[in-house]
Amino acid sequence: MSYSDNIVTLSRSELSLALSKAEVLNNLCGRLNSASILPLSFFTFGEWKRERYKHIDAAKQLGAELIVRSSCLSEDNDNGSQAGKYTSLLNVKNTTEALRHAISEVFTSYGNAREGDQVFIQPMLDTPDFVGVAFNREPSSNGNYYVVSADTTGDTQSVTSGADSTIQNWFIRHDAKPDEKWLVQLLELFEELHSLYGKRPLDIEFAIKKNKLYLLQVRPLVLAQKQEIHENQENIKQYELELSCIEKKLRRMSTRHPYLCGEQTLFGVMPDWNPAEIIGIKPKPLALSLYKELVTDRVWAQQRFNYGYRNVYNHPLLLVLGGTPFVDIRASFNSFIPNTLEDALAEKLVNHYLHTLKASPHLHDKVEFSVVLSCFNFGLDSQLKELEQCGFNKSECDEIxxxxxxxxxxxxxxxxxxxxxxxxxxxxxxxRQAQIMQSDLNKIDKVYWLIEDCKNFGTLPFAGLARAGFIAIQLLKSMCDSKLITQYDYDSFLHSIKTVSSALLDDSKTMQRDLLIKKYGHLRPGTYDITSKRYDEEPDSYFSTTENFSDTSSKFALSLEQLNNINEALSRSNLSCNAITLFNFIKSAIEAREYGKFIFSRSLSQTLVLIEQLGSQVGFSRDDLAFVDIKEILRLQSTSHSATATLASSITLGKEYYQMCQKIKLPALIRHPCDAQFYQVLAEEPNYVTSGCITAPVCTTVDPNAVTGKIIFIEAADPGFDWLFSYEIAGLVTQFGGLNSHMAIRAQELNVPAVIGAGEWWFKRWKNAKTLKIDCQCQKVHIIS
Incomplete structure (x- = not known):
């Protein structure tokens, strides 16, 4: 059948997606005002067997170079798209032999092709400006967003294949009006498709050449969550109110604050205390409220001031927008200014940092290494020269x-x-942990005092140890960058450090199981997540019985020449320590940071156990209690309120808000209030840990029976996943995290090649592969299969 004689006349109301890929496109020919459809010819496998040369002749009328595309009956239906399962061939020459071979290859890819299975042929669209895929729903939550992935190189397969390319990824709320013309064209196409098919979830492939939009494919979008037939009007009202409040909050927070330096602010999920890494992008209320209570409401600022930085007391670090915790980056940048600097210079520095990040948003997960100057490092002179080029005078740089x-x-x-x-x-x-747990206090009082002690003797000192740990890593890394030590020295030093991870591995070899559980049993993969099982609840999962652990110990030694060079560099910079003192500090700071986390997490973990016990007494499960706000529980300690009523009310509110927020998408870095309506996903620069190179199968579960020898994918670089290292994993990839994160330190120490903070796009792409090659030396990940 040719393009001209194969159009089936249907009314607009009769258009259906319950047809083959070719038939859907054919029925849209001549009906669209917002897009064009390339001419096409299609036929069934039965017709191909009977009259193949007739169909080849019809195809040859379409153009000089052709694309032969699959249109199997099992593709593009409500049960699944089977996208990429069957062969489509590009740039097929317009000859009988080339077409015969290509068509046969496509039919062969179906396996046992049925009589009704089809192939269709179109002219090849040469060098388009954009090629991509777009959805009219966010597929994981069914949220009201257009999701667009487009390649700008003209590669017609890059987006669907996941290969390296220049890919732009966009989220656009249905009521938004983006300012890029090609995106507006896409939205107009979706509106027209809505008029033809109703507002059902759709998945389209498109191309744009010289501002002309081509529709290449349209099919049903299979969603993880089905849309309710009749949405609750009150829920819709609350959802729209939340969106409005987010935008108002962003506009209000973006203005100047009388107690902070900086003309504006930005918001990010990765800078500073990195909520995305620790509690996730959409944490449940208990985890979120615990993190705020223990760290980001007051503790973070108090300890930063104690270490010699600017006073930002009473400025909460986190702002929660649509259920996502964002760091107030202006407040964070203020807290990295030494308190000895005058206000005018502090103002100038904060504005410089904000403008730098706004212009280079890919640095949002590396601000302490690549944006702010928060401590001395051996590359400071060159960094100060960069400041001079940005308008800082010599006197100001000397003061800094x-x-x-x-x-x-x-x-x-x-x-x-x-x-x-x-x-x-x-x-x-x-x-104090032992005193509280051995006391006769009731559960509510124990929760209250565990939290209070954890803030004063746990997260407060840990915030300082974490700062010292960052200073240590930056000093070590800058020594390597400045050629004072080699990369081998850098790796060897980190391998020589003994942290909780190496202690767990060593103890697993020699310690009796009951003592091992007693020491490490409080750990859990989601440190703040009450639904995450503790190690002592599933010891067989978390404590490997394997004794053949790789020996990761390493001897670190520097030559006399290296020590002298470091001492000279320290002296030139007016630091009073010598090389030996410096390395002792770096070692103790890194080890103390990991130990501090290990100890304070026991208070947190025991708090979660007590909350679980309290809830169980009045009929609430762990899953229910994950939606409680910790402040409501703490309030019970000083009131006569009913625990049952308080928990019930908090759980109900928490669940409603959490469910609503699942359909709200926000960028990892908010630079403008309009980013809440539409934004381009940031191009991430992953952090590669170690110098190793490994090729191994991908593992997306954390089942102890499946992880050995695999590259493990976990979203957050949470230290509660320490147990993974006892199973001789091949490598590790996380979506969130930085070079100074806990899991980066552990991977470096144990010499496990890792990609920490891969970002949303690459994390999902690599996660869907079967086998990966991680080359940390070349800082590259290759999809093998």
Whole structure:
């Protein structure tokens, strides 16, 4: 059948997607005002067997180069698209032999082709400006967004294949009006398709050449969650109100604050305390409220000031928008300014940092390495020269340098510094944990005092140890970048450090099971998640019985020449420590940070156990309690309110808000209030850990029976996944996290090749592969199969 004689006349109301891929396109020919459809010829397998040369002759009328496309009956229906399962061939020459071979190859890809299975042929669209795929629903939540993935290189298969290319990914709310013409064209096409098919979920493929839009395919979009037939009007009203409040909040927060430096602010899920890594993009209310209570409401700012930085007391670090925790980046940047700098210079620095991140949004998960100057490092001179090029004068740069050197020197060399006091506070917390748990206090009182002690003796000192740990990593990394040490020295030093991960591995070899469980049993993969099982609840899963662990120990030693060079560099920079003192600090800071997390997480984990027990007494499950706000539980300690009524009310509100927020998509970095309506997904720059290179199968579950020898995919770089390293995994990929994250430190220490903070796009692409090659030395991931 040719393009001219194969059009079936149907009324607009009779158009259906319950047809083959070819028939759907054919029925749209001549009906669309917003897009064109390339001429096509299609035929069934039965027709091909009977009159193949007739169909080849018809196809040859279409153009000089052709595309032979699959149209199997099992494709593009409500049960699944089977996208990519069958062969389609591009750039087929317009000859009888080339077409015969190509058509046969496509039919062969169906396996046992049925009589009604089809192939269709179209002219090849040469060098389009955009080629892509678009949905009219966010597929995981069924949210009201257009989701667009487009390649700008003219590669007609890059988006669907997931190969390396210049891909733009967009989320556009249905009521938004993007400012790019090609996106407006797509939205107009969707509106027209809605008029033909109703507002059902659709998946289209498209191309744009010289501002002309071509529809290449349209099919049903199979969703993870089906849309309710009759949406609750009150829910719709609440959803729209939340969207409106988000935009108002962003506009209001973007103006100047009298107690903060900086003309504006940005919001991100990755900078500073990195909520995306620790509690996730859409945490449940209990995890979110615990994180705010223990760290980001006050503790973070208090300890930053104690370490010599600007006072940002009473400024909460997190702003929750549509259920997603965002860091107020202006407040964060203020907290990285040494408190000895004058206000005018602090203002200038904060604005510079904000403008840098706004212009280079891909740095949003690397702000402490690539945007702000928060401590001395061995590359500071070149960084200050960059500041001079951005309008800072020599006097200002000298003042910044003196402030950073003094701050860093105090942390490293002062034996009475906050850093050394913090280590002692962590030890004190261990004693207080035992006192509380052995007391006769009731569950509510125990929860209250565990939280209070955790803030004062746990997360407060941990915030300091984490700062010291970052300073340590930056000093070590800058020594490597400045050629004071080699990459081998860098790796060897980190391998020589003993943290919780290496202790768990060593203890697993020698310690009796009951003692092992007692020591590490409080850990859980989701540190703040009450639904996540503790190690002592599933010891067979978390404690490997394998004894053939790889020996990751490494001897670190520097030559006399290297030590002298480092001492000279320290002296030139006016630091009072020597190389030996420096390396001792780096080692103790990294180890103390990991130990601090290990100890304070026991208070947190025991708090979750008590909440579970409290809820169980009045009929609430773990899954229910995940929706409680911790402030409601803490309020019970000082009131006579009913625990049953308080929990019930908090759970109901928490569930309603959480469910509504699943359909709200926001970018990882918000630079403008309009980003809440439409945004382009950031091009991520993953962090590669170790210098290793491995090829291994992908594993997307954390089943202990399946992880050995695999590249493991987990969203967050949560240290509760320490148990993975006892199963001799081949590699690790996380969606969120940075070079200074817990799992990055652990992977480096244990010499496990890892990609930390791959970003949403690449994480999903790589996760869908069967086999990957991770080359950390070349900083590249290859999809093998």
């Amino acid at each position: 340098q003196r402030a950073l050197v003094t701050l860093t020197d105090n942390v490293i060399t002062d034996k009475n510094s906050v850093f050394h006091q913090d280590i002692k506070k962590i030890d004190e917390l261990e004693k």
